[in-house]
Amino acid sequence: MSQGSAPSTGPSYVSVEPNISAQYFEAERERIFKRVWLQVGRAETIPNPGDYFIKELAVLDASVLVIRGRDGVLRAFHNLCRHRGNRLVNQSAGSAKAFACGFHGWTYSSEGELVNIPLEQEFPGCNKAKLGLIRLALDVWEGFIFVHWNSAPEQSLRDYLSPVAALLDGFPFANLELSGSWGASLNSNWKTFQDAFLEAYHVLAVHRRSIPDFRKDPLVTGAQLMGKHCKLTYYQNMLHEPKPAEALAFKLSSSAFLSIDRTNELKNRRWPALNSARRDNWVFDEFVIFPNFHLFLGDGWMLCHEFWPTTVDHTDWQVKYYQQRSNSPAVKIAQEYSKVAMRDAIREDLSTIENTHAAQRLGAMPFMTLSPSLESLIVHHHSVVADYVGARPTRVEA
Amino acid sequence: MSQTEQSGALPEAFKSLERFVSGWSLATEDERNRKRRSSSMHEIQSFYDAMLEHIAAIAEHLNDFSLPELPQRERRLLNLAFSFMEIAPAVEVYFSPDVPAAIDAERLVILSP
Numbered sequence: 001m002s003q004g005s006a007p008s009t010g011p012s013y014v015s016v017e018p019n020i021s022a023q024y025f026e027a028e029r030e031r032i033f034k035r036v037w038l039q040v041g042r043a044e045t046i047p048n049p050g051d052y053f054i055k056e057l058a059v060l061d062a063s064v065l066v067i068r069g070r071d072g073v074l075r076a077f078h079n080l081c082r083h084r085g086n087r088l089v090n091q092s093a094g095s096a097k098a099f100a101c102g103f104h105g106w107t108y109s110s111e112g113e114l115v116n117i118p119l120e121q122e123f124p125g126c127n128k129a130k131l132g133l134i135r136l137a138l139d140v141w142e143g144f145i146f147v148h149w150n151s152a153p154e155q156s157l158r159d160y161l162s163p164v165a166a167l168l169d170g171f172p173f174a175n176l177e178l179s180g181s182w183g184a185s186l187n188s189n190w191k192t193f194q195d196a197f198l199e200a201y202h203v204l205a206v207h208r209r210s211i212p213d214f215r216k217d218p219l220v221t222g223a224q225l226m227g228k229h230c231k232l233t234y235y236q237n238m239l240h241e242p243k244p245a246e247a248l249a250f251k252l253s254s255s256a257f258l259s260i261d262r263t264n265e266l267k268n269r270r271w272p273a274l275n276s277a278r279r280d281n282w283v284f285d286e287f288v289i290f291p292n293f294h295l296f297l298g299d300g301w302m303l304c305h306e307f308w309p310t311t312v313d314h315t316d317w318q319v320k321y322y323q324q325r326s327n328s329p330a331v332k333i334a335q336e337y338s339k340v341a342m343r344d345a346i347r348e349d350l351s352t353i354e355n356t357h358a359a360q361r362l363g364a365m366p367f368m369t370l371s372p373s374l375e376s377l378i379v380h381h382h383s384v385v386a387d388y389v390g391a392r393p394t395r396v397e398a
Numbered sequence: 399m400s401q402t403e404q405s406g407a408l409p410e411a412f413k414s415l416e417r418f419v420s421g422w423s424l425a426t427e428d429e430r431n432r433k434r435r436s437s438s439m440h441e442i443q444s445f446y447d448a449m450l451e452h453i454a455a456i457a458e459h460l461n462d463f464s465l466p467e468l469p470q471r472e473r474r475l476l477n478l479a480f481s482f483m484e485i486a487p488a489v490e491v492y493f494s495p496d497v498p499a500a501i502d503a504e505r506l507v508i509l510s511p
Binding site: 185209252332344350 | 453454465480506
């Protein structure tokens with residue numbers, strides 16, 4: 001697939017079968033989630049040797065332990081003891097000098113080496129060097145930690161993320177800090193969940209209260225395919241008149257949710273991937289990293305969505321909102337406005353998802369009718385999934 | 399009303415807001431959101447009106463300090479300002495304490511500090 005404008009040929013009737021078929025989901029687990037790089041967190045959350053976090057990846061039936069070693073290197077392991085397979089670490093995050101299994105006390109270093117077997121003499125000839133924790137591949141791009149089921153993936157993370165990585169290299173992610181963190185477990189297929197965040201068309205209805213004058217023209221949506229990844233651009237109504245709290249937030253901080261690029265910092269072409277159309281009313285770009293990571297970048301903020309399937313009918317979703325790092329209380333007050341506005345809008349986004357999935361499960365509606373312009377990225381995402389799964393095209397004849 | 403006045407709880411210039419401290423000076427986003435959702439529009443509007451008058455001055459006062467070194471009274475004031483931002487959408491946007499037509503609030507887990 002080549003990079004270019006979204007296709008707009010013909011209406012798009014996309015089958016709902018891939019969203020409700022248990023068999024299809026099994027194929028997704030094997031052919032997508034075990035074969036691609038998966039984003040699992042930020043490197044700055046474990047800055048010191050021995051710092052770790054656990055990522056539960058139900059889609060792989062795996063618990064993954066990410067540790068920063070004494071050498072400063074990040075590594076990912078299956079969270080299991082090589083003795084008989086007991087779960088090694090239970091605390092979701094922390095810091096440890098060594099990791100001892102609670103079953104018989106086999107102990108591992110922060111680099112994953114087996115360093116102690118209690119009563120080792122009772123294991124004659126046991127070679128500890130061959131019994132380190134089992135690795136998954138791990139690589140980091142701009143502070144984002146990715147893991148791969150295969151310990152020696154065919155494709156490097158850099159190649160996998162092409163062309164997105166090169167577009168955002170050097171982006172000052174370090175200037176951002178965690179501001180909001182929310183999660184939900186919904187009875188929905190993971191793709192249906194993501195679909196709610198793959199178009200801006202819904203803003204007119206879903207956000208009619210929270211963002212009533214978001215855009216004058218609903219047809220103005222920037223959608224760009226980037227290989228298996230893609231990008232969606234959102235624009236603001238320049239005539240938007242902020243309410244008092246919002247106005248204060250804009251005054252106290254140069255950046256706030258739904259603010260336009262007031263500082264022109266992003267427009268100055270250091271990151272040409274952002275606001276690539278150079279419009280005055282640009283608000284943010286959403287990069288959709290296949291298969292389940294959506295990265296929203298605005299002026300002084302970022303939003304990271306992770307959509308983790310557990311079954312064909314269920315998804316655990318986490319989102320983290322980052323804002324400009326600051327010790328100024330006034331800026332924090334402004335940022336609180338942005339955080340609350342973002343959270344409330346996201347709760348509106350989540351209102352349709354379980355209904356949609358339940359309706360698709362009914363079987364009464366065999367396909368979705370999608371706009372080839374406004375909803376092109378939904379078509380794209382389902383097509384890429386089908387490519388990986390090796391399924392017939394998901395477009396159907398109405 | 400269970401809001402009791404805590405004398406000296408806030409910096410002198412914001413003494414008139416002390417009646418809101420026990421109810422609205424809350425340390426976490428989750429607490430502030432629960433307070434918003436369990437309050438009546440009347441309570442929210444009273445808090446909003448009182449805060450709106452002072453919020454710019456609050457920001458100016460607090461900016462004499464750096465976040466990690468905020469004294470207790472200023473910390474309470476900051477948490478009041480955060481609560482103002484929490485309830486502002488209820489007054490300015492939704493005209494209702496909670497977000498209408500949204501997923502149930504209890505289904506969104508707030509993990510933020």
